[in-house]
Amino acid sequence: MDFSPLWISLHTACATIGIVFFLGVVAAWWVEGLRSETLKILVDGVFTLPMVLPPTVAGFFLLFFFGNNRIVGRFFIDAFGVQIAFTWLATVLAAAVISFPLMYRSARGALAQVDKGMLEAARSLGLGEWRIFWRIHLPNALPGIISGGLLAFARGLGEFGATAMLAGNIAGKTRTLPLAVYSAVAAGDWDAAGKYVAIIVAICSAVVIGLNLYLYYCKKRQER
Template sequence: MIPYDLSPLALSLRVAIISTIAVFIIGVMLARLMNRHEFFGKSAVEALILLPLVLPPTVVGFGLIVLFGRNGPAGILLEEWFGVQVIFTWVGAVIASFIVSLPLMYQSTAAAFEKVDPRWENVARTMGVTEWRIFRTITFPLAWPGILAGLVLAFARGIGEFGATLMIAGYIPGETETIPLAIYFSYEAGEMEQATFWVITVSALGLAAITWLNYWRRRHAGRAGKE
């Protein structure tokens, strides 16, 4: 049975898309920075980036509440400077999605940058090419398969985020009700048909994303082999 209200689908897609765009920008910047520079405490910084992978979602959600709550440092700045409230809004869902999916994007992108042969970059430098152009025309295209994999995984993880989202955004139908929240509260209310519909929907979205990624990888590998 298809529910009349499809707002959880629209909200989940909006949250996942926005958070994935942010994850793409920040993830690539962090991975490039960590790849190019050695500094004291680098291992600790990388561990901090990857920490949400091993923490329970409730711990991540609690940390976000402390940081972005009305009395939290980030929450005070956002509300005073931009008039943006994070707690119990869809913005909180975006932030939760961003935090839990960033490690996946970072790991995949960092591994992709490490596989890029530095000799190609060094040749370009000897020809006087700027660092930005080297990154844009050599490094990024060569690392793109790994970056794309990180993007797809980040999107799938973002659209399925539950624990941290529930804590920071709460459950407000039509406002913060993403698909995972709709599944949980439909089940709690005994609405099994509706819960099943959302389970099938989110599973189909994740399966479609991963299937497309695998297809693209095989196609890309085939083209590379012919060349």
């Protein structure tokens, strides 16, 4: 059994969550702070769009911009000598785009539930918005933010459509676990496909159980 899809998927998911966790929280905080409801609705729609689009459509847009002969892709090649399409970087980019909305919406929901009275009290004491975020917003919203991070990690691990479009299905290079399942079934190797499926189910189950245990711990801690 080829274990390279497992390592590629884990590396991709870890890199992805490192990106979307930070960007998702910052984006959620920024959108929550917008005073224009119209602008807030529009920006929220843009950030959420990859979650409702078919992954292959999102992959099409990524390939349109980051393909080797497209605008952004050619810029990276000419300016930095870095190819994105059909490399491991493409698996990270595809997973990040697809899992970002999940992280963003979880973080925004958690931030929105923070008591506005505490925020106004902090402002009346002269604290800046950045200090309010670090001292009040983030600590109180942390359970929801971490929950979103775990779900985004699992989503990045299971990304298929956008990854296939932008990164391809190159064995030992861009073939993640979902792509390995597809390739094994297409080749009629049901034994290998079953093993890959078992690995995915085990990892995702561990994430879900870990999430539930974490939320249970947070609930018990609040009750004390």
